[in-house]
Amino acid sequence: MNAMNTLSADLLRARIAQHLTYTMGKDKAHASTYDWRMAVSYTVRDLIVDSWFEATRKTYEEQGKRVYYLSMEFLIGRILEDAVINLGLHEQIEEVLAEDGMSLMDVVENEPDAALGNGGLGRLAACFLESMSTLGCPAFGYGIRYEHGLFRQRFQGGRQVETPEDWLNQPHPWEFERPEACYTVPFKGHVDTRDGKATWHPAETVLARAYDTPVVGWQGKWSNTLRLWGAHPTELFDLERFNSGDHTAAAAPEALARTLSRVLYPEDTTDSGKELRLKQEYFLTSAALQDILRRFLSEYDDLSLLPQKVAIQMNDTHPALAGPELIRLLVDVHGLEWDRAKTIAQGCLNYTNHTLLPEALEKWSTWLMGRVLPRHMQIIERIDAEHHAATDCPPDLRIVHHDQVHMGTLAFVMASHVNGVSALHSDLMKQTVFADLDRAYPGRILNQTNGVTPRRWLKLSNPALSQVITETIGTGWEDDLDRLKELTEHDSPDLRAALRRAKRANKVAFGNWVQANMGLTLDPDAMFDVQIKRVHEYKRQLLNVFETIARWNAIRKNPGADWTPRVKIFGGKAAPGYFTAKEIIRLINDVAKVVNNDPLTRHLLQVVYPANYNVSMAQRLIPAADLSEQISTAGKEASGTGNMKFTMNGALTIGTLDGANVEIREHVGAENFFLFGMTADEVLERYRKPDHARSAIMASQELQDVLQMLAEGRFNPEEPTRYHGLLDHTWNHDPFLVASDFSAFLACQTKVDAAYADTDRWDGMVLRNIAGSGYFSSDRTIRGYMEQVWDAKSLLNR
Ligand code: F58
Numbered sequence: 001m002n003a004m005n006t007l008s009a010d011l012l013r014a015r016i017a018q019h020l021t022y023t024m025g026k027d028k029a030h031a032s033t034y035d036w037r038m039a040v041s042y043t044v045r046d047l048i049v050d051s052w053f054e055a056t057r058k059t060y061e062e063q064g065k066r067v068y069y070l071s072m073e074f075l076i077g078r079i080l081e082d083a084v085i086n087l088g089l090h091e092q093i094e095e096v097l098a099e100d101g102m103s104l105m106d107v108v109e110n111e112p113d114a115a116l117g118n119g120g121l122g123r124l125a126a127c128f129l130e131s132m133s134t135l136g137c138p139a140f141g142y143g144i145r146y147e148h149g150l151f152r153q154r155f156q157g158g159r160q161v162e163t164p165e166d167w168l169n170q171p172h173p174w175e176f177e178r179p180e181a182c183y184t185v186p187f188k189g190h191v192d193t194r195d196g197k198a199t200w201h202p203a204e205t206v207l208a209r210a211y212d213t214p215v216v217g218w219q220g221k222w223s224n225t226l227r228l229w230g231a232h233p234t235e236l237f238d239l240e241r242f243n244s245g246d247h248t249a250a251a252a253p254e255a256l257a258r259t260l261s262r263v264l265y266p267e268d269t270t271d272s273g274k275e276l277r278l279k280q281e282y283f284l285t286s287a288a289l290q291d292i293l294r295r296f297l298s299e300y301d302d303l304s305l306l307p308q309k310v311a312i313q314m315n316d317t318h319p320a321l322a323g324p325e326l327i328r329l330l331v332d333v334h335g336l337e338w339d340r341a342k343t344i345a346q347g348c349l350n351y352t353n354h355t356l357l358p359e360a361l362e363k364w365s366t367w368l369m370g371r372v373l374p375r376h377m378q379i380i381e382r383i384d385a386e387h388h389a390a391t392d393c394p395p396d397l398r399i400v401h402h403d404q405v406h407m408g409t410l411a412f413v414m415a416s417h418v419n420g421v422s423a424l425h426s427d428l429m430k431q432t433v434f435a436d437l438d439r440a441y442p443g444r445i446l447n448q449t450n451g452v453t454p455r456r457w458l459k460l461s462n463p464a465l466s467q468v469i470t471e472t473i474g475t476g477w478e479d480d481l482d483r484l485k486e487l488t489e490h491d492s493p494d495l496r497a498a499l500r501r502a503k504r505a506n507k508v509a510f511g512n513w514v515q516a517n518m519g520l521t522l523d524p525d526a527m528f529d530v531q532i533k534r535v536h537e538y539k540r541q542l543l544n545v546f547e548t549i550a551r552w553n554a555i556r557k558n559p560g561a562d563w564t565p566r567v568k569i570f571g572g573k574a575a576p577g578y579f580t581a582k583e584i585i586r587l588i589n590d591v592a593k594v595v596n597n598d599p600l601t602r603h604l605l606q607v608v609y610p611a612n613y614n615v616s617m618a619q620r621l622i623p624a625a626d627l628s629e630q631i632s633t634a635g636k637e638a639s640g641t642g643n644m645k646f647t648m649n650g651a652l653t654i655g656t657l658d659g660a661n662v663e664i665r666e667h668v669g670a671e672n673f674f675l676f677g678m679t680a681d682e683v684l685e686r687y688r689k690p691d692h693a694r695s696a697i698m699a700s701q702e703l704q705d706v707l708q709m710l711a712e713g714r715f716n717p718e719e720p721t722r723y724h725g726l727l728d729h730t731w732n733h734d735p736f737l738v739a740s741d742f743s744a745f746l747a748c749q750t751k752v753d754a755a756y757a758d759t760d761r762w763d764g765m766v767l768r769n770i771a772g773s774g775y776f777s778s779d780r781t782i783r784g785y786m787e788q789v790w791d792a793k794s795l796l797n798r
Contacts, residue, residue, distance in 0.1 A: 007047070009092040015043040016096060028100060034170070036102055037080070037110040040093060041173040044083045045214070052214045052223040058795050059138040060299065065308065065792045067132065067139040067785075070288050070322060071125040071315035072281065073264070074143045074226060075117030075150075077456070077615030079174045079213070081108045082130070085460045087220045112167040113614050115149030116228075116264060119534040120641050121354050123615065124421075124778075125315055127453045127641070131778040133217030133224045134455070134479055136796030137786055142288035144280060145175075145211050145228035148263040153573045153612045158589030162266075162576050174213045175228070181210035183290040184234065185283050191374050198332060200375040206257045207232040208287030218455055218479045222796055229287045231260035267575045278364055278372055285321045293329055303334060307347025307416075311790035314351045314415070317362045317407035322349055323414030324379040332375070342383070350789050351411040351418045352448075354638050356425070356433050357538065362407035369405050380405055387413045391440040412437050412444070417789045419448045422639035422660040428680065448785055449663055450639040451778035454481050457645045461619035464502035465650060465770075468495075481777035488771045496763035503626070503650060503766070510624035514608060520596065522606065526565035527756045530651070531629035532613055532621060535574040535581040538636040542730075543738045544568070544629055545588050547745055548595070548607060549709060550702045555601045564753035567606045571613030571621065583726050585609075590715040590722075618642070623649050626762075627752060630655035631745065633736040635680035637661075644776035650766040654752055656741070660776070668772035672765040674755075676748035677741040686740055693734035696742065703742045707731070 019039035020026055026035045059066065084090055084104070094104045117123060125141065132139040151162040186202030193199075208229040216223045233254040242250035259276065260283050292310060300309065314322055323345055330341035355361070370377040384399040387409075395401050399409045412418050412434065420426030426447030430438045438445050459466050459478050469477060472490050477483040487495070504524055511522040522528075531544050548568050555563055570588050574581035592607035610617065628646030630637075630653050637659040647653065647664055654674040655661040665673040678686060686692050697703050710727055713720025730739060756762050774780075786792045 007089065007092065009095045012043060012089070012092050013096045013099075015046065016040055016093075019043055033102070033106055033110045036097070036100075037107045038171070038173050040097070040107055041080050041111075044080060044087065044089065044093075045174060047087060047089075048083060048214045048216045048220065048223055051216065051220050052225070055136075055138070055222050055224065055795075062795055063299065063309070064138045064795050065790070066295075066310055067137055067790050067792050068288065068292055068310065068312045069125060069128060069132075069139060069141045069315065070285065070312060070319035071122070071141065071143050072284060072318040073117030073122030073315075074114075074125045074129070074141060074228075075119070075122030075615060076114040076126045076226075077619070078108060078111045078113055080111050081460055082456055083216055084108075085455055086130075086216050086218050109616075112170075113149075113616050114167055115165055115614055116143065116146050118150060118264070118266065120639070121316060124450055124641055127451065127456075127778040128782060129215045129224065129226055130217065130453045130455060131451070131782040133215050133222050134453075134779060135217070135782055135786070136222040136794040137224075137782065137792055138795055139224045141215070141224070141226040142284065142291075143226065143228050144261050144264075144284050145230040146261060146264045147258075150264055150573070150614075151266055151576065155585075155589055155609075155611045158586045158593070160574055160582050160585050164263075175211045176213075178210040178212055181227075181291065182232075183208045183287050185286045187279060187282070187372055189374065191378060198375060198378065200328075200332065204256075205234045206260055206283065207234050208283060210287075210291070227288075227291070229261065229284060231257050231283060233257035266573075267577065275368060275372060278368060281318050282321050282325070282373060282376075285319045285325050288319070289322060289325050289329060293334075303330065303336060303344060304340070306344050310348050311350065311792055312348045313785070313789070314349065314411055316352060316354050317411045320351070320362070320407045320411040320414075321373070321376060323383065323410060324373075324376040327379050327383075328375055338382070342386075346414055346416060349415045351415040353408070353418065353420055353425075353429060353434075356428055356638065357636065358433075361433070363404040364407065366400060366403045366405060377405075380410060383410070383413060393436065393440060397436050397440070408433070409437065412441070415444070418445050419789065420445070420638065421448065421450045422663060423447050423449060424635075424657070424662050424680065425638040425659060428635060446788060448781055448789065449660055449775075450641050450644070451776050451781035452641050452644050452648070453778050454478060454648065456619070457622070458648050462502075462506065462623035462649050464505045465499070465623065468498045468502050469770075471498075479779060481779065482774035484771050484774045486771075487767060491764070491767055493760075496760065496767060499650060499766055499770070500759070500763055503624075506623040507626075510620055513620060514610065518608065518610060520606065520608060522567050522608070523565060523603070526567050526604075526606070527626045527752075528567050528569060528624055529627040529629065530569045530571075530621060530625040530646070531631070532569070532571035532618060533640075533642055535572045535585055536578075537580055537584075537736045539632050540736055540738055540741075541570065541572070541584050541588065542726075543631055543741060543745055544570070545584070545591055546703065546706050546738065546742060547749060548591060548605070549706045550746060551749070552591075552595050552598070552601060552605055553702070553705055553709075555604050556598075559600055559604075562757075563604045564756050565604045566753075567608060569621065569625075570607070570609040571617060573613060580726070580729065583723070587710075587715070587723060587726065594715045618645070622646055622651070625649065625651040626756065627651060628653045628655075630658070630661050631677070631741075632656060632658045633741075634658045634678055634683050636736065644773065647769050647776065648773040650770045652752075652755075652762075652765055652769060654745075654748055664773075664776070667775050668769045672768045672772075674748050674752050676744040678737065678744075683737060686737060692737065693731055693739045696734075696737075696739035697731065700739075700743045700746075702746060703739060 019042040024035045129141045149165045154161045187204040189201045189203035211228045213226040214223045238250045326345040330336040420429045473486040507524040628651040630643045634656045639659040656677040710723045716722045
């Protein structure tokens with residue numbers, strides 16, 4: 001039992017009332033949901049602060065090694081609900097609020113999502129923070145306090161329209177501004193070298209100011225800090241200019257500085273050549289490293305101890321300037337010799353790779369790097385020269401070649417450990433993109449399969465299932481998720497029925513939400529077939545919508561047959577500049593419009609695409625899913641983490657042997673997973689066939705019918721040629737082998753239908769999926785990093 005559970009409703013009532021009156025300045029008669037939410041948030045935050053201080057005190061006392069997780073993205077979602085669940089205060093707060101006619105759900109849903117990330121990479125960082133706190137690993141997350149997170153998505157005539165996100169428009173109750181934790185970040189200018197000593201004379205400077213959010217672990221035993229940097233001008237205002245009447249120019253320095261933390265880049269493949277992005281990356285990295293060194297030097301005076309006391313994780317290459325920046329600080333500011341500085345930097349740094357897609361591997365032109373960060377360009381060149389001398393690598397393995405700085409190579413060379421995010425992905429790293437570097441630096445690459453926090457993704461988002469689990473195996477599974485295995489020992493008709501009831505209740509709840517927000521009525525007994533993730537060609541939403549059309553055709557041909565009713569649910573955003581992805585979104589919406597209005601089929605097939613998919617929508621949708629679509633082209637999805645959340649929540653997967661699907665299938669049993677499609681090796685083989693698309697299309701009448709309908713504008717009679725570009729792309733290029741995997745997908749979906757129709761069989765499969773999902777807790781992942789990457793120890797219960 002955690003201490004918080006014993007907090008009485010009386011105490012909470014008093015504290016909430018106190019905050020309502022004295023922090024919000026409202027009396028109950030006039031308090032809005034927003035006021036209540038703020039009062040509850042401040043109350044809960046107060047309860048975390050003590051454990052937060054205690055964790056800091058303990059880390060100093062024990063001189064523990066600290067982990068620093070550097071990430072351009074933290075896709076946190078709502079904070080209050082997570083804190084309430086982790087502190088076990090759910091029931092008491094519900095009780096207090098009910099007395100004033102409020103519900104905890106209304107209060108929680110008043111909070112905007114903190115959407116400081118694009119997708120999996122950012123959400124992983126958020127899960128990791130929570131697990132590091134749960135495990136008592138002393139850690140800081142470092143990121144940017146974007147004023148505008150990921151854009152909001154609307155559909156206009158089926159097309160994605162982006163509008164700015166505005167989470168900081170209202171006060172943010174979870175952060176503590178730290179005006180004293182402030183660092184100057186330099187840019188541009190020139191470097192003087194005298195007597196072998198370099199001096200950088202920057203032409204621009206910006207202040208990085210810290211904003212801290214406590215991250216509380218399960219049962220409130222430990223809290224770490226998410227420190228986000230806001231950009232501020234070094235000089236507030238040009239008073240002389242203002243007085244001379246040039247008001248706009250007077251405020252220019254401020255506007256320029258603030259741009260750095262204004263908005264999250266919404267691209268999900270790197271858009272190199274953007275100066276602002278490079279500056280953002282350096283802004284985060286430099287502020288974080290200055291802060292790390294300041295904290296270290298407040299405790300120790302020998303910089304050689306740095307690798308023993310500090311582990312820095314680079315979340316992808318976005319903070320890969322950490323290598324050159326740490327060397328710069330050690331050499332130029334702290335006066336260390338180059339060799340010593342470089343060894344120390346390598347001893348602290350580690351790099352996680354999240355993609356093998358060539359277009360997503362960051363590169364910067366040497367011209368831009370030299371102009372924005374002239375000192376770093378020098379340091380990078382020296383690192384590169386030494387890397388070349390030590391490994392005798394060919395030119396294309398160098399950090400700098402073809403006038404570009406290859407950030408993956410830089411990160412690799414400067415890291416102690418480099419990891420992939422699933423077993424398959426880590427193997428492919430060794431076989432493909434990093435094969436030569438792996439030979440040059442053997443043993444550096446290792447695997448840490450991703451995980452997700454079961455607190456948010458099971459306990460919080462799926463109370464119905466959580467209750468069944470607790471009633472069956474008792475409490476304690478929340479931070480020991482392997483215990484879900486015990487469910488299989490309790491397999492019985494009663495347990496299967498209980499799981500089914502929980503799922504149905506979640507489907508009804510989601511159906512009500514769809515009804516209220518989209519005006520569509522869903523049948524909770526139909527199979528909810530869900531694909532939610534960023535829209536990208538390699539994730540193959542196109543394959544799914546082609547299958548949807550083929551299914552519609554099949555039903556129309558034979559409406560009286562024994563069909564398994566389905567609701568096809570899509571969710572996800574496309575990068576604003578990604579034309580093909582946006583076309584796919586439009587197509588799904590066009591198909592939905594036609595299919596949902598067909599009186600012949602609509603009791604058997606519906607298509608739903610709610611706009612603005614985000615963390616909160618995922619929390620609603622995943623518990624309601626029967627089928628999880630994980631259908632990327634094999635070898636392209638590094639891991640996936642949504643796949644894990646679905647499994648934990650009792651959805652069955654239809655998927656390829658890609659990313660962590662491979663391990664999910666091993667853990668739940670091959671017989672409980674709907675596998676289809678080419679393997680990564682077969683994919684490579686297939687690419688060698690020049691007419692792979694055409695020949696696959698010619699082999700499938702169903703696919704030809706689908707493409708013919710698109711050619712005729714069946715879903716868009718107002719503009720029949722709308723999808724001709726997409727069709728040409730499919731017939732002649734099909735870069736992610738949609739056509740080649742289509743028939744296998746269709747056949748596999750037929751097996752899914754049959755399995756769903758056999759209720760007892762399906763329920764048994766569901767049970768085995770939940771029971772096998774324990775491995776995919778991010779606690780397991782973080783333990784792996786602590787032991788194999790960071791050499792860090794838990795400070796809990798010591
Ligand atoms: C994702 N990457 C992988 N990148 O695609 C996914 O397989 C994996 O599970 C996840 O990381 C966590 O390891 C990803 O989300 C981005 O969003 C980047 C944003 C910034 C530009 C480059 C892509």
